[in-house]
Every structure is written in structure tokens, then in C-alpha cells.
Amino acid sequence: MTKLSKSDHLKIFSYMLKIRRFEERSAQLYGMGYIGGFCHLYIGQEAVVVGVLMTIKKNDSVVTTYRDHGHMIARGLDPKKIMAELTGRTDGYSAGKGGSMHMFSKANNFYGGHGIVGAQVPIGTGIAFTHKYNGDKNICRTYIGDGAMNNGQVFEAFNLAALWKLPVLYIIENNKYGMGTAVDRAAAGTHLYKRGEAFGIKGEIVDGMNVYSVIKAAEKAGEYVRSGKGPYILEVQTYRYRGHSMSDPAKYRTKDELEEYKNSDPIEIVREEILKKKFATKNDLDNLNKEIIEEIKLAVDFALESKFPPSEELYTDVYI
Amino acid sequence: MSTEILMPALSPTMTEGNLTKWLVKEGQEIKAGDVIAEIETDKATMEVETVDEGFIEKLLYEEGDNNIPVNKPIALISTAKNTSTQKMDQNIEDFSKIENQEKIEIKENKPISENVNTDLNKDQITMRQAIRDTIAEEMRKDKKVFILGEEVAEYQGAYKVTQGLLDEFGKKRVIDTPISEHGFTGLAVGAAFKGLFPIVEFMTFNFSMQAIDQIINSAAKTLYMSGGQINCPIVFRGPNGAAAQVAAQHSQDFSSWYAHVPGLKVIAPSTPLNAKGLLREAIRDPNPVIFLENEILYGLKGKVSSDLNFTIPFGMANIAKEGKDTTIVTYSIMLHKSLEAAKILKDKHNLDIEVIDLQSLRPLDSETIIKSVKKTNRVVTVEESWPFASVGSEIVNIVQKNAFDYLDAPIIKVNSADVPMPYSSELEKLYLPQVDDIVKAVKEVNYI
Numbered sequence: 001m002t003k004l005s006k007s008d009h010l011k012i013f014s015y016m017l018k019i020r021r022f023e024e025r026s027a028q029l030y031g032m033g034y035i036g037g038f039c040h041l042y043i044g045q046e047a048v049v050v051g052v053l054m055t056i057k058k059n060d061s062v063v064t065t066y067r068d069h070g071h072m073i074a075r076g077l078d079p080k081k082i083m084a085e086l087t088g089r090t091d092g093y094s095a096g097k098g099g100s101m102h103m104f105s106k107a108n109n110f111y112g113g114h115g116i117v118g119a120q121v122p123i124g125t126g127i128a129f130t131h132k133y134n135g136d137k138n139i140c141r142t143y144i145g146d147g148a149m150n151n152g153q154v155f156e157a158f159n160l161a162a163l164w165k166l167p168v169l170y171i172i173e174n175n176k177y178g179m180g181t182a183v184d185r186a187a188a189g190t191h192l193y194k195r196g197e198a199f200g201i202k203g204e205i206v207d208g209m210n211v212y213s214v215i216k217a218a219e220k221a222g223e224y225v226r227s228g229k230g231p232y233i234l235e236v237q238t239y240r241y242r243g244h245s246m247s248d249p250a251k252y253r254t255k256d257e258l259e260e261y262k263n264s265d266p267i268e269i270v271r272e273e274i275l276k277k278k279f280a281t282k283n284d285l286d287n288l289n290k291e292i293i294e295e296i297k298l299a300v301d302f303a304l305e306s307k308f309p310p311s312e313e314l315y316t317d318v319y320i
Numbered sequence: 321m322s323t324e325i326l327m328p329a330l331s332p333t334m335t336e337g338n339l340t341k342w343l344v345k346e347g348q349e350i351k352a353g354d355v356i357a358e359i360e361t362d363k364a365t366m367e368v369e370t371v372d373e374g375f376i377e378k379l380l381y382e383e384g385d386n387n388i389p390v391n392k393p394i395a396l397i398s399t400a401k402n403t404s405t406q407k408m409d410q411n412i413e414d415f416s417k418i419e420n421q422e423k424i425e426i427k428e429n430k431p432i433s434e435n436v437n438t439d440l441n442k443d444q445i446t447m448r449q450a451i452r453d454t455i456a457e458e459m460r461k462d463k464k465v466f467i468l469g470e471e472v473a474e475y476q477g478a479y480k481v482t483q484g485l486l487d488e489f490g491k492k493r494v495i496d497t498p499i500s501e502h503g504f505t506g507l508a509v510g511a512a513f514k515g516l517f518p519i520v521e522f523m524t525f526n527f528s529m530q531a532i533d534q535i536i537n538s539a540a541k542t543l544y545m546s547g548g549q550i551n552c553p554i555v556f557r558g559p560n561g562a563a564a565q566v567a568a569q570h571s572q573d574f575s576s577w578y579a580h581v582p583g584l585k586v587i588a589p590s591t592p593l594n595a596k597g598l599l600r601e602a603i604r605d606p607n608p609v610i611f612l613e614n615e616i617l618y619g620l621k622g623k624v625s626s627d628l629n630f631t632i633p634f635g636m637a638n639i640a641k642e643g644k645d646t647t648i649v650t651y652s653i654m655l656h657k658s659l660e661a662a663k664i665l666k667d668k669h670n671l672d673i674e675v676i677d678l679q680s681l682r683p684l685d686s687e688t689i690i691k692s693v694k695k696t697n698r699v700v701t702v703e704e705s706w707p708f709a710s711v712g713s714e715i716v717n718i719v720q721k722n723a724f725d726y727l728d729a730p731i732i733k734v735n736s737a738d739v740p741m742p743y744s745s746e747l748e749k750l751y752l753p754q755v756d757d758i759v760k761a762v763k764e765v766n767y768i
Contacts, residue, residue: 061514095547104546111513111550116537122503123538126510133466133492133516153534156503163498317548318582320606 042070047266051214066101089306118151128168147178193235203233469521505531522558540583597632635683661758
């Protein structure tokens with residue numbers, strides 16, 4: 001694994017914290033009625049996407065599920081425009097027409113934000129197909145929730161990716177529950193990465209609460225895929241602190257279970273590492289936290305000041 | 321005593337075949353199961369085995385003879401050696417009246433529209449070839465265009481539409497997929513998001529139901545959901561509607577299903593000429609296009625344009641026949657039945673029928689329909705789909721809203737029966753709209 005510098009550590013910490021502070025504000029705005037519909041928070045899972053972010057190249061592509069706010073922040077997208085989209089404003093990434101689950105940024109090779117469980121998997125495989133077709137050396141990282149791992153099109157995509165040796169890195173974010181159904185109540189065989197074995201796709205389990213483990217695995221897997229050997233699967237074990245969506249009281253799991261995960265919080269692990277390595281003082285990190293809170297506050301201000309889409313926007317973007 | 325070997329029907333829609341090769345000679349002894357000839361069908365070249373035993377008495381066709389009707393004798397077998405060759409012409413005649421229930425008389429192509437000027441070639445080609453040629457022409461023009469689907473490459477196309485494409489463009493751009501519609505459709509949608517121009521062949525549109533989530537939720541909606549950032553330049557094509565006796569799961573018209581969806585364009589060609597112009601337009605269109613071909617029409621011949629930029633704009637209907645007494649609005653295969661009905665109505669009832677071929681179902685050319693209704697004051701819609709919420713239903717709505725005062729009779733819709741497609745040929749005939757049904761409907765709106 002490439003040795004992480006001081007600035008790498010601070011970047012990791014800052015992105016993870018930014019995602020968490022953003023999601024906390026999203027929850028608040030949802031409660032206040034500024035965000036509507038379905039809203040799926042990423043709190044607890046930050047180490048996954050930020051770990052992968054550290055291994056990504058500018059022209060690589062990313063496609064993910066509807067739990068996408070954190071993924072967008074990690075792709076370097078502007079929290080202002082993300083928040084504007086969540087609040088249905090014209091300055092949002094999808095001009096207010098996509099919402100929380102359907103956000104895109106073609107300029108940043110971020111291809112959504114997909115609302116249908118599993119649908120992003122063939123799509124990400126097709127984006128990887130295009131990288132290969134064009135002969136560039138880029139790869140597509142395709143995120144999959146554990147719930148989608150029982151969805152037929154995922155296996156169709158695995159088969160195609162393996163058959164045609166496509167440069168796609170599948171990252172299963174196993175947060176233990178597909179909505180309210182625990183993985184072992186949904187999947188016959190709970191080692192989800194093993195489901196690639198039938199297609200000859202290599203894979204492994206990764207500790208998704210520890211960003212350093214994620215970076216190590218993602219770097220190795222990314223190199224494998226980029227070298228032209230075909231797809232690879234990372235099953236990243238993680239945990240969401242909140243319910244499936246804002247309307248989920250999460251009664252299907254115990255408080256003890258939640259507390260256990262909170263005690264090994266992924267952001268705290270990074271904080272301790274930074275302090276241990278003396279890359280920053282506690283005071284520095286507190287100040288960084290304040291800066292991030294301020295940045296997110298500005299994002300909220302920006303969003304709430306942004307206009308709702310004008311009525312003529314109803315009929316635009318149906319066809320090009 | 322002689323036994324006849326008849327030209328076999330080797331596919332559901334085969335009405336005639338070409339004798340490409342004899343593998344036996346006159347006088348040769350044959351046993352049941354021996355391969356005696358190679359026959360080229362509308363889909364492939366197949367070997368024909370004999371079920372009878374004896375000696376080949378006479379080969380009635382030569383290698384290279386084309387368009388031999390199904391059930392016509394192609395060879396005679398005798399039980400004894402050295403049977404003298406008899407004159408068989410009389411017997412052969414008896415078999416020449418075999419009915420081809422779905423055979424469609426080829427109509428001369430009318431000028432496609434006043435808006436499209438193009439010089440047509442002298443030679444006629446089939447719809448199948450017109451589609452193939454257009455795909456090849458566009459693939460030559462732009463390396464980002466590629467085709468994928470089941471059996472499109474090495475098999476040369478389940479319906480031979482992609483014949484020869486693998487040889488010319490190689491396996492990178494002509495891609496055989498597993499039987500995995502949901503997967504490869506989603507993959508193609510992803511490729512289109514990323515900037516390629518995929519042509520997805522569904523072996524038939526019946527199988528597109530496996531992939532309909534990717535077509536509607538991903539291909540059709542992402543431009544809108546991304547605020548105009550990500551378009552999906554893709555063509556979904558293949559045969560749609562009834563073939564011949566393939567029953568309920570393989571005979572279904574999806575025109576109104578897809579035409580219902582904003583974000584999709586839905587096209588239904590009826591002739592080789594408009595197939596070329598519309599398919600080229602579809603491949604070049606930056607939006608997802610559903611291109612509904614018809615298996616029965618693949619063999620239909622007509623003149624086409626060789627202009628490599630000949631396109632027919634979407635949203636433009638073609639007045640296939642001008643008339644003043646009643647408007648028939650139709651598309652795809654039903655155009656031909658409608659034209660047949662129009663001829664009968666002229667001959668028997670002196671009614672001058674205007675036949676509008678929609679060509680494009682979404683966008684729909686309402687203007688041409690309304691203009692025609694204002695002239696004829698009577699409308700019949702003819703389509704192969706089920707009646708409930710069909711394209712015809714939408715046309716009824718458009719007409720009542722825009723030309724209510726011009727109507728001299730209620731509009732009649734001619735559709736298939738509102739049941740799953742039966743297998744038996746007699747029931748199948750009842751299920752599908754027939755020329756007589758159209759004649760009857762037109763008479764009814766004329767109170768005859």
C-alpha cells in the first residue's frame with residue numbers, strides 16, 4: 001500500500017467528517033420539511049467511500065445506489081449543489097428533477113445515484129465496457145448494496161463482466177440490512193463476495209469501519225482491474241447508524257448492536273491515528289470540524305436561497 | 321409408385337425457400353434420416369433430411385433455384401430402382417395453390433411524403449436487407465456505433481438481419497450476448513451514458529420485458545433525472561408483434577407499452593424504404609429509440625434510397641394512399657392489410673379511402689391525422705395490438721379533441737382480440753385483424 005502522508009490523513013479525516021456533518025444536516029432539513037421523498041443517509045459508512053476515493057483516478061467512473069450523498073462528496077462534488085438538489089432547487093446537480101436518489105455529474109464521471117435496487121450494476125458494467133471499447137486505461141467502480149446481491153441482474157452483469165473481462169470494480173457495501181431485512185434472512189450464503197466465484201471473479205472481505213483497510217484493499221483491487229484482468233469484488237463490511245431511510249425507526253435491530261458499532265466509529269479511528277502520528281493537534285481537528293460545520297451551513301444557506309425550478313422546467317430534458 | 325418430397329417449412333414464417341445444394345443424385349438409394357439437400361430459408365440455410373426410403377427418381381429443381389413455395393414437391397422417391405421418369409408437371413401444379421395465410425402482397429412504395437425527396441434505386445430489396453444495410457452504413461460512418469444481442473454475430477442473426485456484420489466489423493463491434501436481456505440491456509444503457517451508440521437487438525420484443533426496467537427507468541428517465549446532463553443514445557430493435565403460430569408468449573405488440581413512456585421515441589416501419597430512413601434517424605438520434613420491426617415484413621421487398629444521408633424525421637406520418645371518403649390510421653404490418661381493404665372498398669363500394677401510415681408512434685404526427693379527418697369526416701384506426709389503451713385509443717382522443725365537429729360517425733378501432741394469442745392457426749386468424757375486419761369497420765363508419 002502506498003504510504004499515506006500527513007495531507008492524505010487530513011484529507012481522509014476531512015472528507016469523512018464532511019460527509020457526516022452533511023448527513024446530519026440533511027436529517028435536520030428532512031425533519032423541517034425542506035427535503036422530501038426518500039432520503040437515505042450514509043452516517044457510519046464514511047470509511048468505505050472515502051477509502052476508495054484515495055485510490056481513484058480523475059477519469060475513472062463511479063456509479064452507485066440511492067445512498068449517494070456521501071459518494072458525491074467523496075467524488076469532490078460541491079456540497080452546495082448536492083444540498084440544493086436534496087431541497088429540490090434549480091441549482092441542484094439535477095436541477096431539482098432528480099432529488100436525493102438521482103444525482104449525477106457527468107463532468108466528474110459520476111453516473112448516479114440510481115433508485116432501482118440493482119439497476120446500477122449492469123449500468124456500471126456498461127460504463128466499464130465503454131472504457132475498454134475506447135481503449136483508455138480507466139475503470140468503473142460500481143457500488144452495490146447488500147440487498148441488491150439477491151437481485152438477478154447483478155449476476156447477469158457479473159457474468160458479462162467476467163466473460164468480456166471488463167474493467168469494473170464491484171464494491172459491495174454490506175451494511176447488514178437490506179431495508180429491514182438482515183443479510184442472513186435474505187441471502188443463502190452470507191459471504192456475498194463469494195457469489196462472484198461461479199463466474200471466476202476474485203473477491204475478498206474488507207473491514208469497512210477502518211478506512212486504512214479499505215484503502216489497502218481498494219488499491220490492490222483497483223490495480224488488478226486496471227491491468228486488464230477483468231472484474232473484482234470487494235465486500236466491504238460496514239454499518240449504517242441511521243435507519244434505511246428517514247422514515248425507518250430501525251426496530252429490527254438492537255440498540256446494543258448500534259452502540260457496538262458506534263464504539264468503533266470510523267471517524268474516531270482516523271482521528272486517533274492523526275493524533276498518534278502527531279499530524280495535527282486535538283485543537284487543529286476541532287477547528288477543522290468547525291470549518292466543516294460552517295461549510296455545510298453555507299451549503300444549506302445556498303440551497304435554501306436557491307429558487308425552485310420554474311414551471312417551464314417541467315417539460316425540459318425529456319428529450320435532447 | 322412414387323413418393324414426393326415437399327419443400328419443407330423450416331421456420332414459422334417461411335413461405336418459400338431457395339434450393340442451395342442437392343446432396344443426392346438421381347438413382348441414388350436413400351434411407352430415412354439421410355440429408356438430401358440444403359435449403360435457404362428466410363432465416364438460415366438448413367439441411368433437409370428424408371423420412372422416406374427408396375431411390376431418388378427425379379430431382380424437380382436444380383441447385384440455385386429460388387423462391388420455391390413451401391409444400392411444392394422438390395424430388396420424387398421410388399421404391400424400386402430404375403423407375404422411369406414420368407412427366408410430373410401435372411402433379412406439381414396441384415401443389416402450387418398452397419395458401420400462405422400471412423403472405424403479404426407487395427405494394428409499390430408510394431412517395432414517402434412531400435417533405436422527403438429522394439431518388440430510389442431500381443432494384444428492390446427486402447426489409448431485412450434494408451435494416452441490415454442501414455446498420456452497416458452507420459457502423460462504417462461512426463466507430464462508436466456497435467450492435468449487441470443474442471445470436472447477432474456468429475449465427476448471423478436469428479432472423480438474418482445482422483448477416484455479414486461480424487465479418488465486416490469484427491467481434492468488438494458485433495457482439496453475441498448470453499441469453500441475459502436484463503443484464504446486456506443495462507450494460508448497453510451504461511455504454512450509451514458513457515458516450516457510445518449501442519444498437520440492442522432483441523431476438524423478439526417479447527424478451528424486452530425481461531429488460532423493461534432498464535429501458536424505462538434507466539434509458540428513458542435519466543436525461544430528465546440528471547437535469548439534462550446524461551443522455552442515452554441507444555436503439556432497441558427487433559421483431560415485434562405476431563409472427564405465425566408462435567402463440568401467446570411470443571406474439572405480442574408492444575407499441576402502446578413503449579409509446580406510453582416520455583423519454584422514449586417509438587418507431588414502427590412498414591416498408592424497406594421507410595425502414596431505412598427511420599432506422600438511420602434512430603441510430604443518429606441522441607435519445608433512446610424503440611424500433612419495432614415486424615417479422616412477417618422482413619421478406620417484404622421494395623425500392624430504397626441509397627443516399628447515405630437519407631433519413632425520415634420522426635413525428636412525420638406518411639399518407640400511403642390519398643382519398644376523400646374515410647381515413648384509416650395505421651402502422652407497421654397493418655398498413656398492408658389496410659391498403660388491401662382500401663382496394664376492396666374502392667372496387668365494391670366506390671369508397672375512396674385515405675390511408676395514413678404513422679411510421680412514428682412517439683412523437684406522433686397529430687397534424688396529418690387531423691387534417692385528413694377534416695377532409696374525410698370518418699376515421700378507422702387499424703393496429704395489431706390489444707384494444708385497451710392502444711395507440712388507436714390515443715388517436716381517438718386526438719381526433720375527438722381537435723376535429724369533433726368534423727366527425728360524421730363515431731370512430732371505430734380495429735385491434736386484435738382482447739385475449740392472449742392462441743396457437744391454433746384458425747384461432748390465430750380470428751385473433752388478428754384481417755382485411756375483412758377493416759372493410760367491415762369502414763363500411764360501418766359510412767353507414768353501409
